[in-house]
Amino acid sequence: MAREIAKAYEPQQIEPRWAEFWVKEELFKADANAPGPVFSIVIPPPNVTGSLHIGHMLEHTEIDILTRWHRMRGYNTLYLPGTDHAGISTQRVVVKFLADQGIDYQKLGREEFEKQVWKWKEEAGGEITKQMKGIGESCDWSREKFTLSPEMSRKVREVFVRLYEEGLIYRENRLVNWCPVCLTVLSDLEVVHEERQGHLWHIKYPVAGTNEFLVVATTRPETMLGDTAVAVNPEDERYSRLVGNNVVLPLMNREIPIIADEMVDREFGTGAVKITPAHDPNDFEVGKRHKLAEIDVMTDDAHMNANAGAYAGLARFEARKKIVEDLKAQGLLEKITEHTNAIGICERSKTIVEPRVSTQWFCRMKLLAEPAIVAVERGEIRVVPDNRREEYFNWMRNIRDWTISRQLWWGHRIPAWYCKENNHVTVARETPAKCTTCGSTNLEQDPDVLDTWFSSGLWPFVTLGWPENTPDFRTYYPTTLLITGYDILFFWVARMIMLGLHFTDKVPFRAVYLHSLVRTAGGEKMSKSKGTGLDPVALNQQYGTDAMRFCLASMAAPGTDIILSDDRLASSRNFANKIWNAARFLFVNLDKFEESGARLEELAAPEVRAKAPYGCGGKIPLVDAWLFARLAATIEMMNDALANYRFHEAAQGVYQFFWGDFCDWYIEWVKPELQSADRERATVAWKNLFAAFDAALRLLHPFMPFLTEELWHQLPQKASAKSIALDSFPGVRSDWKNDAVERKMRFLQEIVTFSRNHRAQAGLSNKQRFPLGLGNLDQSYRELVHENEEAVLRLGSFSSVDYAVLRIDPKTGVVRPTPQGDLVISVEREVNTSAEIAKIRKSIEPLTKTIASKERQLADETFRSRAPEKIIKGLEATLSQQKIELEKLRRRLEELGGGSQEAAG
């Protein structure tokens, strides 16, 4: 049964096949009634119309690694996929799409527009789930959810109504953030602050009935058209006499009062502030306190309106320019100074947000926040990395009410109806027939929709069945873990905790791991619009999905952002290729073995792997025992790392094991034995090799699902499961661990390395074989070398071994002292004495330094009394070894005529 296997790993050839297999076979379908501990995770729903970006790739890789790892360890595992309708951003995309075809969405009308978005969603949407399937995420696709499905809509209404009935949702006229491009109100979080260099215009307001002026400073002169007062600090003597008088508002020729209010900072600007209640949050508060009129001077799209007199119709910054010019012309502009301040930008449209008075729906947060703070304080939700806890607490303790209505068409319509006669509000789960207050049947539903985050805030419990107590809800809620980016800690994570606790009395997840962001080489956030984003689909094509996943995992140290580079990707691809070729080695040689008459059945029984490592004549060969000891250490390390979201450690650990231990040492060591004429020896070697390789594949599987699935299916020893994903993650057997074996193996490796090292330095070819000499070696180590003589001679290119070297000829022998004894290479020609001397001197130098510092430390009484026993013992042990080593090096130096050690260093 000769196997055809390509020389280089070609991921494109195998990935689509397995991706399809996993979906078609419904391999990852969860069963709420299945036994075992539960691992459940819900996806942070990506935008339905979006496509996979590199950040998703990282997030999904981490989720999938942990999901597969748990599944393989026997957990009842659910990874629930889904998408978000992403109100504002989807609406923007479709509006632009229509505009590109010359269609004005507003003329289209609401109903038709919504149809267009659904159509868009059906066509463009689903791309991301297609991609997720393509990269092999182990989701339960039968449970896929969408935040705007009819099912979700019912649940959202349920939540809204309950909160309204509890008085936690209310409607109010207040100053809000308005985006003049998106034409909707925004929550505080959707406004990003940016430091910008601006100006402070000092404007002279004439005091009515006098020749005096009151100078006010403003950063937004255009808002002056809506001024209804000027405020000074009540303590400010400069202005106290003016309080109660009026000023004449320039350009508008309206008289407005001079008032006193604590809010005014005497030190800032001129100490006098123009008050525009309709356009500034502080002024709004002052306006309330002093019962001032609110004059809105702008339209929805930030043009000046009829209240702006002569400036009506101008765009806000046009108006600003004109106003400044006019003031200057009238001699009312005292000066302009430079001023930097943080201005609010709409997260989506990047336009400057306009503070405005408007009637909106709000959610009261204080009460919801309290239990959410407690849950994290008590550790009912573990936050990793934990420095994010403080950020969470800070925000939660200073939380303000959440503006939940949006003037959009795409989203969950607010379940509130107003009667036309009296404008009474009726909030209901189902469309009401009449007004609950006056009985009017002339009702109209609130045109607005809910903030996207309102529905995604319910995600963990509504996707699992809430408000019904379904089997899924009982089994999988609370979810085990949430993995998401720290950039949506407040937007999403905090709100899920608050709403989850409020509606289910349980935390929505027991832990939240906040992953890193992938940044550009310059350290900036990747952005598609700036063209700095990397396309993961293209990279997957180029390097393979497994390489991409492994690369991201190996860089994903908690708390640090990732800068992805071609070098790292290439290195991961090389690793995939290494695995592929190790398999190729196995299969090619297995063919030969079979041709020589071996019976595969001996190797192929699935239970064979459970008993590895096998021994020959009752004795397990050292190298096999060693490999399984390394395997045990690797498994323990990976389990520990993954339990703490230390993906990079797990990845690097398995990399080191596979490449360093398994390929570089183990395979090279056992090569001859695999074709040994001794049938028993060969069979044992094969069994151990396959058992180890099979275990390695399973260790690698969470990171590299495609490659491992492909190779696993070719293994004679694969389990009876349908897929490696349903096979078990290797467990550690206590008899695998063996320090003595590891020590012995290290000694043999040192002999080999010594030879190679010396050859490289002396420019000697590997083909030239020299005798190996061992001096001062105790019996057990002599036996050790003897038992492994073939491998040591072959890998170290020695011709023979002399087990008891008594005298070393300094002219032809090169020595390496070790704690176990001296290693000697006898070369037939003269040793290059000066090179040898230089080399010895070079190793003497750091050795003397470290010996000196250790002696100093050990001589210190305080150290001896305070340091733990373990440290002192360890220090003493290494010190004595190093002293012996140093002594030998010095003696050797003298024999070579290299002079005294003083001269050396």
Added chain:
RNA sequence: AGGCCCGUAGCUCAGUUGGUUAGAGCGCUACCUUGACACGGUAGAGGUCUGGGGUUCGAGUCCCCACGGGCCUACCA
């Protein structure tokens, strides 16, 4: 204004409760095309951990200050 993070080899980054000669990948140097793999093998060079001060028997690891870089929160006109 408040808070957080980072500054370790030429480059990109690890280094969990302070503890024996600080690690990896890439790059670099030398040798090797050996029947798994040149997306490879073997060996090697290269950091004293941004700077200063402190705590400690002992600090890359803890504290303070400075410099440099990044981020978040915030209604100062």
